[in-house]
Amino acid sequence: MTSRKVAGGAPSDGGVLFQEIWNCPYSMETLPSHGEDIDGGASPSVSMLSEVAARRRITIVGGSIPERSSGRLFNTCCVIGPDGQIKAKHRKLHLFEIDIPGDITFRESDTFTAGQEPTIVDTDVGRIGIGICHDIRFPELAMLYRSRGAHLICYPSAFNMSTGQLLWDLMQKSRAVDNQLFVVTCSPARDPNAESDYMIWGHSSLIGPFGEVIATAGHEEATVVGEIDHSMIQTIRDNLPLEMQRREDLYSTHWLMSGENLQATRHAPLDQMHNCNEVKMALQPWK
């Protein structure tokens, strides 16, 4: 997936987004043997991205690779600037866990450790928030990026056949429309002959702040190219001033993500979720 910024500053040569886990099969059994030590400078995959970014003078949101660090494995995305330097590193925050008997069972947490920090980074193609695949299901993360002034959120991804058909488009459009910004996704292509049980859904896309599909792929291998006009963000926000219409008197957007009562309420069975309207949410301070 490649994109080019066309407004809101000097045009750059653009950016490229890769998919989730592009340097090896997305299989929990074999992933550990492909882990690379990014901080230790022993990552052939990131070195390759850096070389390409510097040679082409572009920003690369480098999908994700298994990152080995202090004896643990993370699902990690590096953002690389046109000088070939790593500008940011995002470790997947929400690991994908699913168990639909007879259909799909997948547990990333058997292999990966979850990251601890959201990632927002200023690049030549705008201010980018990063999420990796399953991170897209959590609207709070996208809201956080919006509140930090993100122009676009990049989600390197690998949705599957069980959830992709119903939800993939919906997720991307929801995050874009709720937050009135651009959402860019990149998925691997589907390989019908793959030996893995995990069949990829595909359909990488660039979605605009009004939910419009600017560019999209099918499930086959493709390069998707789209233009991001930053001025559209303000236009849509002026046309439809959602932020001004929030009913802070009814629901607070100052979220408290910790605290015993909140935890107890959030994790209670549905029929015990009383007093929910008393729960205040305040955004976890993010340094």
Ligand SMILES: NC(=O)CCC(=O)C(=O)O
């Ligand atoms: N690789 C992933 O995180 C897949 C997420 C997914 O398919 C979902 O439904 O969520």
